Amino acid sequence: MATVHDVYRKNKPKAFSADRRPSSFEVWSWFFMRISGIILLFLVLIHLYIMHLIGEGVERVDFAFVAARWQNVGWKTFDWTMLFLSLLHGANGLRIIIDDYVASPRKRAAVKTTLYTATGLLLIMGTAVLITFDPRAGA
Amino acid sequence: MAMDGKDMQLAATEIDVRLRLLRFNPERDTEPHFEEYTVKAQPMERLLDCLHKIKWYQDSSLALRRSCAHGICGSDAMVINGENALACKVLVKDLKQPITVEPIRGLPVMKDLIVDMDPFFQGYLAVKPWLITDDHEREPDRERLQSPEDRARYDDTTKCILCAACTTSCPIFWADEEYVGPAAIVNAHRFIFDSRDRGGRERLEILSLKDGAFKCRTAFNCTYACPRGIKVTKAIQEVKQAALFKSL
Numbered sequence: 001m002a003t004v005h006d007v008y009r010k011n012k013p014k015a016f017s018a019d020r021r022p023s024s025f026e027v028w029s030w031f032f033m034r035i036s037g038i039i040l041l042f043l044v045l046i047h048l049y050i051m052h053l054i055g056e057g058v059e060r061v062d063f064a065f066v067a068a069r070w071q072n073v074g075w076k077t078f079d080w081t082m083l084f085l086s087l088l089h090g091a092n093g094l095r096i097i098i099d100d101y102v103a104s105p106r107k108r109a110a111v112k113t114t115l116y117t118a119t120g121l122l123l124i125m126g127t128a129v130l131i132t133f134d135p136r137a138g139a
Numbered sequence: 140m141a142m143d144g145k146d147m148q149l150a151a152t153e154i155d156v157r158l159r160l161l162r163f164n165p166e167r168d169t170e171p172h173f174e175e176y177t178v179k180a181q182p183m184e185r186l187l188d189c190l191h192k193i194k195w196y197q198d199s200s201l202a203l204r205r206s207c208a209h210g211i212c213g214s215d216a217m218v219i220n221g222e223n224a225l226a227c228k229v230l231v232k233d234l235k236q237p238i239t240v241e242p243i244r245g246l247p248v249m250k251d252l253i254v255d256m257d258p259f260f261q262g263y264l265a266v267k268p269w270l271i272t273d274d275h276e277r278e279p280d281r282e283r284l285q286s287p288e289d290r291a292r293y294d295d296t297t298k299c300i301l302c303a304a305c306t307t308s309c310p311i312f313w314a315d316e317e318y319v320g321p322a323a324i325v326n327a328h329r330f331i332f333d334s335r336d337r338g339g340r341e342r343l344e345i346l347s348l349k350d351g352a353f354k355c356r357t358a359f360n361c362t363y364a365c366p367r368g369i370k371v372t373k374a375i376q377e378v379k380q381a382a383l384f385k386s387l
Contacts, residue, residue: 015262022347030353099349100314
């Protein structure tokens, strides 16, 4: 027969501990989320307006459209900033949710490794496309 | 508002009160289950009185915590009709029947309405909730004076009675008991913004750690749950702001 103490030992809960090396990573990560959130709000709305609302909307977006747009280094910077901020903002949000809901340390490490790998790959792929894009390739 | 004769008569008339209590006996049960009770009580009686009637006259095996029974000791926080409150501060007349009573969430249930408060108090202790001075070696020869303005700075957070209603209403704490929790941040706030205290920096460093104050996502459940009316989320935001500006 299980006693209160057996149950307690089996379910001994984890708790917050201050016995760790000081780090302000979470402070900066929190601050980054606020700043990137505000910037993304504008970037994404402008992006949606240009890509989906003006003229025939998304129907008119083809290779020539992109090539014309990326002639301008300003739009390239705009797109890269949006790529960079949205990936990091999203990945950091998922990191925090994983910390909340994936309790087992091994599973947590696995899920986070997958997340960071996917984020890194997308960032590298997007950046590579932006840098190496050749507007004459379609001609 | 003063009651007239009719109101007083109504308030003194005993009614049947139906309750559904979430029971769990670790020596017998594998899962908690609801049990129903009916007690006679006056509408102006408190929920705690009904629980006493059950424990004293119907089923003495019911386990619950309570001490002062007047909203100060903070022992009898429970989930009452889905919301965290102190059983000694809620009146029968204000509750929809059957009254559902469950143990506070996010902490392991030991028996019936009694939970293991260890993670809660470990978070509380981690923020060093005591006065830290830089001259504690020396015997103080005069009172540590403080202006009324300086005292007002942290007045709200002195009201905490450590009942855990805020921490156990927090969805972040439900998911992850390693989160330090709103109550601990409130008690850190009480000293961080005390002009006589010198441990503010140290506490802000502790709360800047992973699972510290920055895990708060301003769900506001804590502010809603606090039986002392502390603006918990506001206090947490003030601590975050102080920690951010310390880091900048």
